[in-house]
Amino acid sequence: MVQALSMDEGLTITSERVDDIPLLLAQKEELMSQELIDAFTDMREQDVLKITDQMLDSGTDPLEALEACRKAMEVIGQRFEDGDCFLPELILAGEMLRQVSDKVKPRLQQEVKTKKIGKVIMGTVEGDIHDIGKDIVIFMLDVNGFEVMDLGVNVPVARFIEAAKEFEPQVIGLSGFLTLAFDPMKATVEALKEAGLRDSIKVMIGGGQIDDQVRKYTGADAYGRDAVAAVTLAKQWVGEE
């Protein structure tokens, strides 16, 4: 039996066997992810939004769209580093990612849990204003049942301490994308120690340049590569996993 599946404009899948359909759907998702990456790295803002809508409407996992954008961001970051693109492109890339996140959020929000399982303070450390990654982490913590206090960007060490006393979180998450963020992270961990809060609060760090070596340098308890890792760490620390 010959099956002809017209998925949407521009893509017609013909299959000799019904069993092939899941495979074809997976291929279609892969194609759309690649299209999103291409549109993103070409800075075609309207196409980025259109393809994101198509992916979400066709039932693709919303996190797939974010992952495609993350890959595109890596390419743009590398171009910036190599001098092949400049600050305006970086700003546009940030803006496109924010718009994609705004589209993805309501789809994930359907899974929001009502019972709160713990408290987390999140902030981008002093000297650093990158907040897209932080906001994704906050969103994922929120939908996974955490009460999150967002201190924003360029957060001074003293503000973390003040907020920790007031909010009494089990976890503090420090975000930073610049190499310059390492020292404020270390200073924040030390200040928590001086304030007598270090034993009762776990510290996780994350952001573009962060790895385990940075974790050792800063004295944090763990580093997380992405928002999923942040949720896993926080859950472990509040005894939920």
Ligand code: B12
């Ligand atoms: C977008 C962007 C910007 C935007 C930021 C917009 C915004 N509102 O955030 C703008 C244009 C403002 C910007 C400015 C600058 N930027 Co910039 N930027 C980027 C870029 C391209 C993407 C960063 C991003 O948002 N990625 C998307 C997120 C979603 O990706 P992600 O890392 O996978 O996110 C996950 C993890 O990071 C993790 N995570 C994040 N936080 C946390 C926290 C915890 C606790 C945990 C567990 C996990 C976690 O979870 C996230 C979600 O899954 C990067 C390049 C890159 N490849 O990273 C450069 C980059 C970070 N910028 C860079 C630079 C140099 C700058 C500027 C100094 C440029 C300039 N000359 O002015 C300024 C700095 C201003 C300042 N004081 O902070 C450099 C940093 C180099 C370095 N070694 O320090 C990079 C690496 C580019 C490069 N290759 O040179 N930038």
